[in-house]
Amino acid sequence: MRLLTLALWRRIIPCFMLVAVIILFWRHQYPLPADANALLWFSRLDPILLLAEWRSTGVLPGWFWLPFVMIAITLAGGRLFCGWLCPLGGLLAQLPRRYSRLQSIPWLYSSRYAWLLFTLMLLLAGSNWPVFLTPFHLLSEELFRLWKGTVPWLLAGILLSGIFIYPRFWCNHICPTGLLLAAMARWRSGRLVVDSVCSHCGVCTKVCPTHSLQIMAGLVAEDCMVCGRCWQACPQEALTWQSRAVKKADDYSSAGLSRRQFFKGGFAVFVAGAGWPLLQPSSAPAVLRPPGAVAEEEFLARCSRCSRCVKVCPSQCLIPMPIEAGITAFLTPSIIPRQAKCELCLLCQEVCPTMAIESVPLQQVKIGLAILDERRCLVWAEKKLCLLCREQCPVHAIEADEYNRPYVNNKLCVGCGGCENGCPLKQAAIVVRPI
Amino acid sequence: MDRREFIKIATYAGLGTFLLPGCHTARTSLPEERNLSGNQGNSAVISDLIIVQGSQPESMLTKGFEALGGIQNFVKPGNTVVVKANFSVPRLPEEACTTNPLLAAALIKLCRQAGAKEIKVIDYPFTNPVICLEKTGIKKAVLEAGGKIYTLNNGLERYFTPVKINGQALLEVDYSKDVLEADVFFNLPILKHHYITDVTMGLKNMMGLVWDRGYFHTGELHRCIAELATVRRPTLTILEAIRGITANGPTGPGPIQEYNQLIFGTDPVAVDAYGATLFGKKPAKLDYLRIAAEKGVGQLDWEKLNVKRV
Numbered sequence: 001m002r003l004l005t006l007a008l009w010r011r012i013i014p015c016f017m018l019v020a021v022i023i024l025f026w027r028h029q030y031p032l033p034a035d036a037n038a039l040l041w042f043s044r045l046d047p048i049l050l051l052a053e054w055r056s057t058g059v060l061p062g063w064f065w066l067p068f069v070m071i072a073i074t075l076a077g078g079r080l081f082c083g084w085l086c087p088l089g090g091l092l093a094q095l096p097r098r099y100s101r102l103q104s105i106p107w108l109y110s111s112r113y114a115w116l117l118f119t120l121m122l123l124l125a126g127s128n129w130p131v132f133l134t135p136f137h138l139l140s141e142e143l144f145r146l147w148k149g150t151v152p153w154l155l156a157g158i159l160l161s162g163i164f165i166y167p168r169f170w171c172n173h174i175c176p177t178g179l180l181l182a183a184m185a186r187w188r189s190g191r192l193v194v195d196s197v198c199s200h201c202g203v204c205t206k207v208c209p210t211h212s213l214q215i216m217a218g219l220v221a222e223d224c225m226v227c228g229r230c231w232q233a234c235p236q237e238a239l240t241w242q243s244r245a246v247k248k249a250d251d252y253s254s255a256g257l258s259r260r261q262f263f264k265g266g267f268a269v270f271v272a273g274a275g276w277p278l279l280q281p282s283s284a285p286a287v288l289r290p291p292g293a294v295a296e297e298e299f300l301a302r303c304s305r306c307s308r309c310v311k312v313c314p315s316q317c318l319i320p321m322p323i324e325a326g327i328t329a330f331l332t333p334s335i336i337p338r339q340a341k342c343e344l345c346l347l348c349q350e351v352c353p354t355m356a357i358e359s360v361p362l363q364q365v366k367i368g369l370a371i372l373d374e375r376r377c378l379v380w381a382e383k384k385l386c387l388l389c390r391e392q393c394p395v396h397a398i399e400a401d402e403y404n405r406p407y408v409n410n411k412l413c414v415g416c417g418g419c420e421n422g423c424p425l426k427q428a429a430i431v432v433r434p435i
Numbered sequence: 436m437d438r439r440e441f442i443k444i445a446t447y448a449g450l451g452t453f454l455l456p457g458c459h460t461a462r463t464s465l466p467e468e469r470n471l472s473g474n475q476g477n478s479a480v481i482s483d484l485i486i487v488q489g490s491q492p493e494s495m496l497t498k499g500f501e502a503l504g505g506i507q508n509f510v511k512p513g514n515t516v517v518v519k520a521n522f523s524v525p526r527l528p529e530e531a532c533t534t535n536p537l538l539a540a541a542l543i544k545l546c547r548q549a550g551a552k553e554i555k556v557i558d559y560p561f562t563n564p565v566i567c568l569e570k571t572g573i574k575k576a577v578l579e580a581g582g583k584i585y586t587l588n589n590g591l592e593r594y595f596t597p598v599k600i601n602g603q604a605l606l607e608v609d610y611s612k613d614v615l616e617a618d619v620f621f622n623l624p625i626l627k628h629h630y631i632t633d634v635t636m637g638l639k640n641m642m643g644l645v646w647d648r649g650y651f652h653t654g655e656l657h658r659c660i661a662e663l664a665t666v667r668r669p670t671l672t673i674l675e676a677i678r679g680i681t682a683n684g685p686t687g688p689g690p691i692q693e694y695n696q697l698i699f700g701t702d703p704v705a706v707d708a709y710g711a712t713l714f715g716k717k718p719a720k721l722d723y724l725r726i727a728a729e730k731g732v733g734q735l736d737w738e739k740l741n742v743k744r745v
Binding site: 031315345378385386387390391418422424 | 561563569631649657685686
């Protein structure tokens with residue numbers, strides 16, 4: 001009976017996390033309900049996000065204890081986060097365990113910490129692509145694709161790798177959070193250990209979704225997500241939960257860094273350091289960013305492309321940039337006023353998990369600056385009674401002279417694009433330019 | 436009634452006339468023709484202008500309708516009522532830029548008491564509709580009062596139908612289907628400042644019933660507004676002049692003036708003309724009012740009407 005309950009919880013809790021994240025993401029809409037904030041707090045469980053935030057702001061945020069709790073849990077009992085709390089893991093945990101030759105490619109397995117080092121260096125060098133690969137951010141972006149009705153390629157790829165290689169392939173080889181926690185789990189104190197009564201039947205390796213049972217060695221590797229499947233499946237009841245102090249001798253995983261690993265790691269750092277500047281555009285593209293966005297270069301470094309701001313935007317004025325804009329700007333939110341203007345609801349500031357869009361009051365928002373082309377403006381050039389730009393301006397930055405001709409008060413203009421959006425000319429006579 | 440149903444009935448009715456001797460010369464009535472003449476069912480009260488003093492929207496509305504002989508003079512049981520309110524900017528009710536939610540709710544309650552089948556409150560906000568519906572408080576009020584509320588932003592096909600005007604400035608506009616098909620059309624504007632036309636009231640409010648407003652601004656705005664008023668005359672204009680902004684309109688926020696009046700009239704021009712004087716403008720100085728009066732939409736000299744102050 002106890003075993004049955006464990007099997008049940010193993011499904012319920014990760015599924016609950018997945019459904020909760022989907023619902024919370026769905027609830028990212030105007031007016032933003034208070035509980036939608038929970039997604040932000042879930043994301044903050046991730047130590048990678050803390051690292052990213054520390055890199056971009058230089059100070060530890062008030063919620064720094066949350067990832068440290070995760071780290072403490074990992075040091076105590078291994079990758080409990082990956083196995084029980086990760087929403088993407090919750091999805092992958094539902095996949096059946098199949099046998100595949102691909103699952104035991106030795107070079108792939110041994111180079112994963114080099115990959116982790118590479119992503120961490122990339123992060124510190126000023127790119128939030130590694131954060132994009134972490135579960136809460138990646139899932140948000142892919143959910144946005146689904147919501148928009150386009151194909152979530154990455155999610156499909158992760159699911160396929162889970163089906164054809166082994167369920168937690170992504171978690172063990174690509175996910176920076178998973179790899180970071182795995183690296184820490186090497187020093188975990190509580191763990192499942194294979195006892196000497198093991199008959200080497202291999203049932204446990206067949207049910208393990210993480211491919212972490214090195215059955216020939218009779219050990220459970222650091223990838224163990226404590227799901228308990230092996231424990232339940234073992235006919236000999238050879239698996240027991242033990243603390244590090246008891247079974248120190250069996251600890252093979254915390255062996256020192258091999259020379260090969262060291263070189264691999266060094267190579268990853270070198271590639272990250274040398275390659276990243278090459279990917280940077282020579283000049284920042286001239287696009288309008290969400291209200292409160294930090295300066296363009298820093299924005300590109302901080303934005304994790306989680307698409308939450310794009311989802312929450314009530315006027316859908318935030319548009320993820322296409323791949324043609326370059327890899328550094330790909331998927332970052334931008335505003336094209338002619339398509340939709342910013343309503344200055346500032347919800348994007350509330351949902352941004354990476355400080356790419358900072359919380360600034362409306363008075364300090366400066367998305368861009370409106371520039372009026374008087375030669376084409378209907379009022380200036382044709383003496384028409386237009387002034388639509390003035391009607392549209394939410395901050396009264398468009399003023400009129402004694403002949404009722406409009407001009408822009410640069411001090412008041414926030415660059416929301418209302419004027420450009422409202423201009424009745426085919427090619428707007430007033431255009432918002434990034435500062 | 437959807438379009439298909441309408442065409443079906445119109446065709447049968449048209450063919451049916453051939454069966455009646457002497458009737459085959461009569462034309463089947465098209466919606467634009469029916470509506471050009473407006474709702475003529477209440478000619479008895481056409482020259483009245485009711486001005487209600489007060490600050491409580493609900494009681495003012497009730498008083499106004501009492502003075503007009505009761506809401507049943509306008510709304511018959513089973514009627515469809517369309518209310519063109521103003522919630523086109525995302526302002527709070529207390530900022531006095533949009534229709535007071537209490538007033539809209541009170542009007543819906545009265546219509547329901549009179550037995551209206553369906554009451555729709557509509558506008559075509561020029562800022563984000565979701566934010567407008569929420570922030571102005573009108574959505575909550577209308578839904579609680581038992582009415583329907585929506586914005587006309589999402590789709591030409593759904594909410595608009597072409598109407599021929601053949602005016603000097605407007606030849607044809609895509610006009611609100613809801614208004615054309617309604618049995619009763621209440622225009623519920625708020626009196627407030629407007630950068631372009633100085634003041635916005637009933638006639639200007641009806642610009643929110645048109646798909647392409649941008650065109651109005653590229654041409655002769657005043658003439659466009661006036662010609663648009665010939666499409667469908669509101670059954671009743673209820674001009675909310677309780678509180679309104681006197682500058683920074685239509686978007687606001689701006690300085691608020693308390694007029695504490697609610698003006699009722701079946702003559703849309705007279706109501707606006709009175710509102711203009713309240714705002715401190717000479718009605719004849721407002722081009723769109725002058726042109727509308729010239730076109731016979733209504734009476735510019737409101738004092739000629741049977742004015743009742745309550």
